[in-house]
Amino acid sequence: MSRAQPTTAKLSDTQLVILSTAAKRDDGSLLPFPETLTAKGAALTKVVENLSKRKLVEEKQTLNGTPEWRRDEERGALGLFITKSGLLALGINETEETKPSNVAASKPRQRKTSAAKPRSKPQKASAAKPKGRAAPSQSKQDLVLQMLRRQSGVTIKDIIAKTGWQAHSVRGFFSGLVRKKLKLPLVSDVGKDGMRRYHIAPRSSC
Structure with missing residues (x-):
């Protein structure tokens, strides 16, 4: 029931290149921008502002050496990252396997369990059993x-x-x-x- 439908109007070539490059990165960062971009300086800033207005990209605190976009007095170094809407605009549905952003990556994933489960099965068991879902290789x-x-x-x-x-x-x-x-x-x-x-x-x- 979750069909990947673009939520935005048509994207320009520059916007497509920027979003496509970010979607391919593990952390979803827009930076560094592709060297092939013709838009530079103020023109490039305008493109980013447009994408931000349309909720296709967002600013987040940078971690682990991710390139920063600007500095904020309260939040510190901020980077630019593609959002779920940005992925949908490219026709990529990431509802099940979302790319971890830098902030999300800092929090360990925890599954909901009624009580702390003791590790009963050794790791070999999981290696022997192939998972139903193919790894997103x-x-x-x-x-x-x-x-x-x-x-x-x-x-x-x-x-x-x-x-x-x-x-x-x-x-x-x-x-x-x-x-x-x-x-x-x-x-x-x-x-x-x-x-x-x-x-x-x-x-x-x-």
């Missing part, structure tokens, strides 16, 4: 890159079906991350069935 972005490396190519519809992203998020991923940040040779062609397929061309080895 492969992110949606990695999955899409894997699909794009197929020789047969992949359609935008295929990517939407696999990730739950919206079409504009997929196109933003192509332009912002694949082409600009990773500088991969993404090409597309229309097949006999009239469908446009995208794939990463193999690099010519001279």
